[in-house]
Every structure is written in structure tokens, then in C-alpha cells.
Amino acid sequence: MAGLLTPPTPVATTRDVASALIGMRRTLARNSPGGSGTVVAFRIIGLGLAVATLLCGLIRFEEPSRSVDLVAALLLGWLIGWVMGPILVRGAGVGLRPEWFALVPIPPRRLATGLLGASFAGVAPAVTLVAFAVLPLTAAHFGVLPVLVAVPAALLELVMVVLVARVVAAGLAATMSSRRGQELGGLLMAVVIALASGGWSLATVIGQQLAAGTSPALGTALRVLPSGWGAVAVAAADRSDWPVVLAALTGLAVLSVLLLGAWARLLPVTMRRSGGRAPRAARGRTAAAGQPAAWERLLPASPTGAVVAKELRAWRRDPGRSLLLLLALLISGLNLAVPALAFHLPAGLPWVGLAAALIVAMGAANLYGDDGTALWLTRMVPGVERADVRGRQAAWLLVVAPVMVALTVSLTAFSGQGWAWPWVLATLPAMLGATAGLGVLLSVTRPVRQKDPNRRTGPFDTGDDPNAAGALIGQQYLLLVLAALAAVPAATLVLLGGLRGQPQLDAAGVVVGVATGGLLFWWGGRVAARRLADRGAELMDLVHVGPQARTHRDPTRPPPAAAVELPRWKSAARNTLWTVGILLIVPQGLVPIGFNLFGVDQQVKVWFAARYLPQDRQTLAAAGFIAAGLLAIWWAVAIGRRHPTEEGTRS
Amino acid sequence: MDHLDPRVPRGSFFGLVGPNGAGKTTTLSMAVGLLRPDGGSARIFGIDVWADPVAAKQLVGVLPDGLALPERLTGRELLGYLGQLRGLDRATVARRAQELLQVLELTAAEQTLVADYSAGMRKKITLATALLHTPRLLVLDEPFEAIDPVSAATIRVILRRFVEAGGSVVLSSHVMALVEQLCDHVGVIANGRLAAVGTLEEVRGQGSLEDAFVRLVGARISTEGLSWLAS
Numbered sequence: 073m074a075g076l077l078t079p080p081t082p083v084a085t086t087r088d089v090a091s092a093l094i095g096m097r098r099t100l101a102r103n104s105p106g107g108s109g110t111v112v113a114f115r116i117i118g119l120g121l122a123v124a125t126l127l128c129g130l131i132r133f134e135e136p137s138r139s140v141d142l143v144a145a146l147l148l149g150w151l152i153g154w155v156m157g158p159i160l161v162r163g164a165g166v167g168l169r170p171e172w173f174a175l176v177p178i179p180p181r182r183l184a185t186g187l188l189g190a191s192f193a194g195v196a197p198a199v200t201l202v203a204f205a206v207l208p209l210t211a212a213h214f215g216v217l218p219v220l221v222a223v224p225a226a227l228l229e230l231v232m233v234v235l236v237a238r239v240v241a242a243g244l245a246a247t248m249s250s251r252r253g254q255e256l257g258g259l260l261m262a263v264v265i266a267l268a269s270g271g272w273s274l275a276t277v278i279g280q281q282l283a284a285g286t287s288p289a290l291g292t293a294l295r296v297l298p299s300g301w302g303a304v305a306v307a308a309a310d311r312s313d314w315p316v317v318l319a320a321l322t323g324l325a326v327l328s329v330l331l332l333g334a335w336a337r338l339l340p341v342t343m344r345r346s347g348g349r350a351p352r353a354a355r356g357r358t359a360a361a362g363q364p365a366a367w368e369r370l371l372p373a374s375p376t377g378a379v380v381a382k383e384l385r386a387w388r389r390d391p392g393r394s395l396l397l398l399l400a401l402l403i404s405g406l407n408l409a410v411p412a413l414a415f416h417l418p419a420g421l422p423w424v425g426l427a428a429a430l431i432v433a434m435g436a437a438n439l440y441g442d443d444g445t446a447l448w449l450t451r452m453v454p455g456v457e458r459a460d461v462r463g464r465q466a467a468w469l470l471v472v473a474p475v476m477v478a479l480t481v482s483l484t485a486f487s488g489q490g491w492a493w494p495w496v497l498a499t500l501p502a503m504l505g506a507t508a509g510l511g512v513l514l515s516v517t518r519p520v521r522q523k524d525p526n527r528r529t530g531p532f533d534t535g536d537d538p539n540a541a542g543a544l545i546g547q548q549y550l551l552l553v554l555a556a557l558a559a560v561p562a563a564t565l566v567l568l569g570g571l572r573g574q575p576q577l578d579a580a581g582v583v584v585g586v587a588t589g590g591l592l593f594w595w596g597g598r599v600a601a602r603r604l605a606d607r608g609a610e611l612m613d614l615v616h617v618g619p620q621a622r623t624h625r626d627p628t629r630p631p632p633a634a635a636v637e638l639p640r641w642k643s644a645a646r647n648t649l650w651t652v653g654i655l656l657i658v659p660q661g662l663v664p665i666g667f668n669l670f671g672v673d674q675q676v677k678v679w680f681a682a683r684y685l686p687q688d689r690q691t692l693a694a695a696g697f698i699a700a701g702l703l704a705i706w707w708a709v710a711i712g713r714r715h716p717t718e719e720g721t722r723s
Numbered sequence: 724m725d726h727l728d729p730r731v732p733r734g735s736f737f738g739l740v741g742p743n744g745a746g747k748t749t750t751l752s753m754a755v756g757l758l759r760p761d762g763g764s765a766r767i768f769g770i771d772v773w774a775d776p777v778a779a780k781q782l783v784g785v786l787p788d789g790l791a792l793p794e795r796l797t798g799r800e801l802l803g804y805l806g807q808l809r810g811l812d813r814a815t816v817a818r819r820a821q822e823l824l825q826v827l828e829l830t831a832a833e834q835t836l837v838a839d840y841s842a843g844m845r846k847k848i849t850l851a852t853a854l855l856h857t858p859r860l861l862v863l864d865e866p867f868e869a870i871d872p873v874s875a876a877t878i879r880v881i882l883r884r885f886v887e888a889g890g891s892v893v894l895s896s897h898v899m900a901l902v903e904q905l906c907d908h909v910g911v912i913a914n915g916r917l918a919a920v921g922t923l924e925e926v927r928g929q930g931s932l933e934d935a936f937v938r939l940v941g942a943r944i945s946t947e948g949l950s951w952l953a954s
Contacts, residue, residue, distance in 0.1 A: 374807070375809075381804065382793055386793070386795040389836065443791065449792065452755065456808050524790075526792070526838060
């Protein structure tokens with residue numbers, strides 16, 4: 073009947089769709105709220121990287137094949153960046169989400185084409201194009217014809233890269249619609265985060281091989297991947313091998329068409345995703361009627377025992393928690409174990425477990441915030457605050473301590489570094505105890521509101537509030553630093569023992585380490601339990617509504633001012649300074665110093681600027697980088713502090 | 724909240740109604756001690772919720788609206804956890820959990836985690852947590868929202884029996900017909916103030932509760948515009 077009453081709406085053409093979507097994207101970019109600072113920072117960093125990539129095109133190699141390798145590696149780097157970027161800054165971007173168009177009658181292929189057009193309306197493709205100009209620039213070394221081949225090759229590579237990123241994102245979104253898919257997506261994200269933080273070690277190994285030209289297999293791999301086809305075409309043009317030029321360029325074009333098709337097929341799946349979750353059976357045996365599980369009977373039949381059992385179940389069933397452990401192991405492994413093995417530095421191995429223990433500590437910084445409003449249940453049961461805090465502490469140690477102890481003991485034994493034993497035995501217990509003690513304390517005193525667990529769409533989905541995200545990261549690093557500081561007294565004794573050659577000081581160090589951990593566990597839990605009992609209502613407010621709680625819940629008062637927002641440029645400057653600061657301190661400062669300390673081969677230079685200086689000046693230069701990095705971070709913090717509204721909400 | 728003073732008589736079935744955002748949830752949260760009021764007090768059977776929270780919380784069972792639960796437990800595990808937390812012995816908890824799950828028709832979802840429950844199932848398991856320790860007062864925020872008609876009828880029977888046995892129930896809702904059918908006392912909240920309170924008859928007067936409600940909150944029903952929709 074509807075058709076009789078109103079004329080049917082005409083279906084939009086590809087051109088209409090594309091222009092509407094491009095317009096929509098522009099509008100979104102104009103109105104972009106909150107996370108725009110991050111986006112601007114990404115653009116600034118991206119442009120810097122693009123210019124650096126372009127400049128690589130000026131390098132002249134003796135053998136032309138080496139420059140082809142280099143360009144292929146650079147383009148692969150950009151491809152990986154395009155795939156990882158959206159996963160890392162989910163929610164911060166201003167891209168169009170396909171699910172918005174679920175109810176609009178547009179055929180998927182037309183929608184995909186339109187969305188592709190809209191993808192090019194952003195800044196990122198322009199920045200990438202600057203980077204991909206490295207292809208014609210390199211080709212200029214060879215002659216005019218290679219340049220003529222390089223220009224379409226660069227454009228085709230750009231289209232291909234954007235499409236790969238879209239297909240991966242759509243594929244992820246499609247898997248994320250089920251809980252198992254969410255876990256898979258979370259796993260992928262953990263790997264991406266770990267690569268972002270520790271990929272330098274792999275990149276160093278690869279870069280080293282490329283620079284030395286010692287691994288022909290690596291060069292072949294780089295050319296076989298589509299990101300290398302453009303470089304292959306240029307090299308073939310230099311040899312006047314026209315069939316290969318044609319094959320490479322056609323290959324890129326065909327691949328793009330295939331990717332567009334794949335995207336169009338994935339889009340409807342992505343758009344269906346709001347249609348509920350597939351329920352899944354609980355992992356691990358669930359409690360049958362009246363029968364506690366065997367392991368549960370080992371726990372005391374007390375309120376504390378109940379909390380421990382609940383927490384252990386969460387560890388086993390919540391992918392967020394197991395991913396946290398995995399992430400800690402991956403980051404620590406990539407940053408320490410891979411370089412230790414690749415550069416023959418067995419002295420690095422004993423620290424892998426300690427570093428992992430520090431990283432996993434970050435997960436204990438917001439226990440109550442992570443559970444969200446589920447706190448109401450604890451609040452409504454009389455007098456269980458102590459049991460709740462102690463149970464969480466015990467469960468944390470029961471899960472984390474065995475992994476870290478096993479890792480540390482096995483790697484220390486494997487490395488054959490006998491001197492390391494007192495160090496690890498003294499510091500690890502202090503760190504673990506401090507994490508369990510100060511973690512609950514921080515979680516109670518400074519909870520950061522997260523999206524409620526039942527509303528999350530994946531293990532890393534903590535909400536779209538950039539302020540909360542920032543506060544959480546600050547909190548996590550705070551606990552990491554505190555846990556590291558807790559190991560200082562014990563480590564000092566071991567250091568003295570080593571300097572004076574007094575093994576009894578080593579033993580004292582181990583005792584002090586265990587005592588520090590035990591004391592912090594006990595004290596942190598005690599204060600946290602008291603505070604949870606005294607100020608539970610305020611804590612409930614904070615995890616439910618956030619820092620604006622007091623005014624917000626009263627409908628008779630005006631709503632609170634919107635969450636603090638730095639002006640765009642300030643926020644961008646702050647984020648850029650943070651990134652630059654960390655890059656200066658870690659890879660440009662600490663890593664070269666560490667390399668020198670452990671006597672890494674001077675040939676290992678890659679992108680560590682200090683390594684290009686004479687050996688006696690390297691440490692000084694690295695110290696200079698660290699100082700500059702600290703300055704940048706201090707500046708970044710100062711930008712946030714000086715903003716007046718920021719202080720208003722802190723009170 | 725501004726000087727809200729709804730007195731709920733012992734053994735009564737009290738309905739709190741109000742438009743969206745009027746402050747029903749906040750009022751109930753403050754009454755049971757989940758949120759701390761800026762001033763004033765809340766008493767449960769004469770016990771001040773803030774002065775003696777342990778005694779007060781033993782008497783009350785709460786069903787909040789839209790709050791999270793320990794999501795990675797099954798329904799039975801959740802009840803077992805809560806019972807142990809409240810110091811009930813395992814056998815009692817197991818027996819009560821079995822009955823609650825059966826009555827509320829949650830036994831079919833034995834292997835399902837609370838995280839995967841539907842909205843209605845969440846309501847039901849939360850109601851079970853509120854009933855587990857035999858409270859004397861039930862405070863229920865929108866207990867019938869998203870609940871299927873059969874379960875809703877079951878819950879109505881449970882609540883009526885609870886009141887007949889001497890318990891008290893406070894529930895909030897924006898479905899007037901439901902409040903009219905179930906409750907003997909009514910409070911109307913608008914803009915954080917109590918616009919009316921008393922027995923159902925006192926509040927609704929001659930007309931229906933809905934008429935009284937629309938009058939009290941000063942709403943106007945819009946009938947203009949959208950002419951093209953009916954053309």
C-alpha cells in the first residue's frame with residue numbers, strides 16, 4: 073500500500089553516492105570533535121614520515137637493485153601503517169562508518185565505490201602520496217622512461233594501499249559481530265600494539281639485513297608483495313623489460329579491482345552487525361547445580377574465597393585479561409628478547425620477565441573502573457569491602473606471579489648469566505607485591521570511568537571519551553613507575569653487594585625485595601579496603617557518571633560543562649610533543665646507550681642517530697636526545713596544565 | 724534532588740512514576756545507599772542508610788536499572804558468588820539459586836555468561852540477586868522493562884506474594900497502567916521534586932493515573948505537524 077500512497081524513492085547513482093559521501097566526510101572533518109587533536113598529531117607525524125620517506129629516494133646505491141629493495145621496504149612500511157592506523161586510533165578518526173548506511177537502499181558495490189571516493193577526500197591519502205613520490209624520485213636516477221612508469225605505479229600503489237586498509241577494517245568489523253570474532257579482533261589488536269611498541273627490533277633486524285645486502289630472500293619477499301610491485305616496474309623499465317612493467321602495473325590494477333569487490337562483499341556483513349551477539353557457552357566448567365568446581369573447593373568458603381573464584385573465572389573467560397598477559401609478553405619479548413637473541417646479548421634475557429611484570433602491572437591500575445557499574449553489587453552487600461579488595465589482590469597474584477616467575481627463572485637459567493640471579497630474585501617479588509598492593513589502592517582512589525563491560529564491543533573497547541582514555545593511560549604508567557620504584561631498595565642492596573663483592577648484601581637484597589612486596593601488598597590492600605568502605609558511594613559515582621558526577625545527577629541543576637577540550641592545535645601540539653619525546657628518549661637515547669653498554673656491534677646503526685657518530689661521542693649524544701625528549705614531554709604536560717578549563721574539572 | 728520526602732509505608736506496594744530524566748533512578752539510588760545525597764538522609768525501617776549501612780543493607784534487595792554485573796559468570800555462578808559473599812551456607816545458596824533460576828525461567832541458559840544475556844534475562848537475574856537473601860524491602864528500578872509477558876506475569880505474582888507476606892516493594896516505572904494495576908501507593912516525580920504522593924486513590928482522584936500524571940508534570944501532548952505522513 074505504501075507504494076500507492078507515496079512514489080518510490082529513486083535509487084542513487086554511483087556519482088550521487090560518491091558526491092554525497094565526500095560531502096558528508098568533509099562535513100564530519102569540519103565538525104570533528106574530541107579526538108581531533110590526536111588526528112592532527114597523526115597528520116603532523118605522518119607528514120614528517122612522508123618527507124623522510126621521500127628523502128630516502130635521494131640515496132644513491134652502487135647496485136640499482138638495492139634502491140629497489142629500499143623503496144619496496146618503505147612502501148611495505150606504509151602499507152602496514154595504513155592497516156594498523158585505523159585499529160590503533162579507532163573512534164578518533166573522522167571516517168565514514170559503513171553501518172550508518174545499512175538502511176539506505178544502495179547496492180554494496182556502489183557504496184564501496186562511493187566510500188573509496190570519500191576515502192581519498194581526506195588528508196591521509198595526500199600525505200601518503202607525498203611518501204609514494206619516492207618512487208618517481210628513485211626512478212629519476214635511472215632515466216626518463218622509468219619516471220614515466222613510476223608515476224602511474226605510485227598512484228596505483230596508493231589506491232591499492234587504501235583498499236587493503238579498507239578491506240582489513242571491514243573484515244575486522246565483520247568478525248567483531250560475534251563474541252569469538254571480538255576476541256580474534258582483540259588478539260589482532262594486541263599484536264598490532266605490540267608491533268607498534270616493539271616492532272623496531274624486527275625492523276632493525278630487517279633494516280640491517282637490507283643495508284648489508286646479505287639476505288637475498290628478504291629482497292625477493294619485498295618484491296613479491298604487492299607493495300613492491302611499483303618498485304619492480306621501475307626496475308624493469310630501467311632494463312627495458314616491458315612485459316614485466318606491464319605485468320606489475322596491470323597486477324596492481326587488477327588487485328585493486330579485486331579488493332574493491334571483496335570490500336563490497338564484506339560491507340553488507342559489516343552493516344548487519346548490530347543484530348545481536350551470538351551467545352556462547354562459558355569457557356571452563358561452569359558451576360553445576362550445587363556443585364562447586366574442584367579448584368573452587370580449594371578456596372576458603374568465605375567472602376574472600378568467593379571474590380577470588382569470581383576473579384579467576386574472569387581471567388579464564390575474559391579475553392581482555394588474557395590479552396593483557398599476552399601483550400605484556402609480546403612487548404617485552406620484542407623489545408628485549410628479540411634484540412638479545414638477534415645481537416647475541418644474553419645479558420638481556422633475565423630482564424624479559426621483569427619487564428613483562430611491569431607492563432602487566434598496567435592492567436591492575438583501574439580494576440574498579442574496568443568492572444564499571446558492577447560495583448553496585450559489592451556496595452549492596454553489607455561489610456564485604458575487605459573481602460573484595462583482598463580477593464582481587466590474591467587472584468591477581470595467583471594468575472600473574474606464576475607466569476612471570478616461570479619466565480624469569482627459565483630465561484635467566486637459559487642465558488647462563490649467573491650474576492643476574494640476585495637481581496631478578498630481589499626485584500621481581502617487590503614488583504609483583506607492589507602491583508597487587510598499589511594497584512587496588514590506585515583503583516579505589518582514582519578510578520577512571522570506562523564503558524560498562526556489558527556494552528563493550530571488544531576487549532579493547534573502553535569508550536569514546538578521549539579524556540578518560542588519557543586519564544587511564546596516565547594511571548597505568550603511574551602504577552608501572554610505582555612498581556619499578558618499589559624494586560629500588562632491593563636493587564640498591566644487590567648493586568652494593570656487586571660493587572663491594574659482598575654476597576651477603578645480595579641475600580639481604582632478596583630479603584628486602586620480598587619484604588617490600590609483602591608490605592606493599594598488605595598496606596595497599598588495607599588502605600584500599602578502608603577507603604572502599606568509607607567512600608564507596610563516591611567511587612560508585614565516579615565509575616558510573618565520571619568526574620562530573622556531583623552536579624550531573626541533579627536534574628534541577630544545569631548540565632555540567634562539556635568534557636575538557638583543548639583547542640585543536642594545542643591538543644595536536646601536545647600529542648606530537650609526547651610522541652617526539654618518547655621517540656627521542658627510547659630509540660634515540662636509551663637504546664643506543666644500552667647498545668654501547670652491552671657492546672653491540674658498531675655496524676648496527678639503522679635509524680639510531682647517535683650510532684652514526686664516533687664511538688666516544690655516542691653516549692653524550694644519546695644523553696642529549698634523552699634531555700631533549702624530557703623537555704618535549706615537559707612541554708606537552710605544560711600545555712595541558714596551562715589550559716584553564718582543564719583545571720576546572722580536576723577539582 | 725530537592726527536598727524529596729517520599730515515605731513508603733511498611734507492607735505497601737509503592738510505585739514511583741515520572742517522565743524520563745525526572746530523577747527516579749537517582750532517588751532510588753540515594754534511598755538504598757548507592758548514591759550519597761548532598762544533604763538529608765534515607766531510612767529503611769528506621770535504620771539510617773548512611774549511619775548504619777550494614778544493618779540497612781541486610782534488609783533491602785535492589786534491582787538497579789542498566790548497571791553492569793560480574794559479566795563473566797553464568798547466572799548460577801553469580802548467585803553462588805553473591806550468596807557466599809553474604810555469608811549464606813553453600814547448601815542454602817544452591818537450593819535458593821535452583822528455585823530462583825527455575826521460577827524466572829533461566830535454567831535453559833545454564834551455560835550462558837551474563838555478558839551474553841538479553842536485556843530481559845539481565846533484569847531477571849538481577850531480580851534473583853535481589854531476592855536471594857530474603858530481604859524485607861525490595862527496591863526495583865524499572866523491573867518490567869524488556870521483560871516478556873510471561874515472565875512479567877510471574878514476577879507480578881512473586882511481588883504480590885512478597886507484599887502479602889509482609890514485605891514492602893518500591894518500584895519505578897513509566898508505564899502508568901502497570902503501576903495502577905500493581906501498586907497501592909504512588910509518588911509522582913517531576914524535575915527532581917515530588918509532585919504528589921499518597922495512596923493510589925488519593926493521587927489519581929477521579930480519572931486515570933495517566934490523566935493525573937499528565938496534569939501533574941504539566942505536559943502537553945503534541946498533535947501538530949507531519950501532515951505529509953498521512954497524505
